[in-house]
Amino acid sequence: MAFLLANDFQQLALLFIASFGNVFLLGLSSQFVRDQKIAQAFTISWGITWCQFLFARISANTTDADLALFVSGWGGSLGIVASILFYRWYQARGKRDA
Numbered sequence: 001m002a003f004l005l006a007n008d009f010q011q012l013a014l015l016f017i018a019s020f021g022n023v024f025l026l027g028l029s030s031q032f033v034r035d036q037k038i039a040q041a042f043t044i045s046w047g048i049t050w051c052q053f054l055f056a057r058i059s060a061n062t063t064d065a066d067l068a069l070f071v072s073g074w075g076g077s078l079g080i081v082a083s084i085l086f087y088r089w090y091q092a093r094g095k096r097d098a
Contacts, residue, residue, distance in 0.1 A: 008063060012071045015058045019075030020082070022051035027083030 025047045032041040062068040
């Protein structure tokens, strides 16, 4: 399977999305494992696998390693913050519905 992108911007955008998604899902998975929510942790692990696969495919073809590191660093940093905020909302929603 050839992995072709029209330009470097698209490559970096996908790298950001893959990094964001990977760290977001890793953070969320950690919370679900801690709370012993087996079905959610199982499902999220597939998303983690897809994000890591996408990250590996894109980063292997990057033309500027420093820029790729910078972009993926921002993606991961924002991903963990979003994961924490999402889980707060998820927990509050569950308490409100109970």
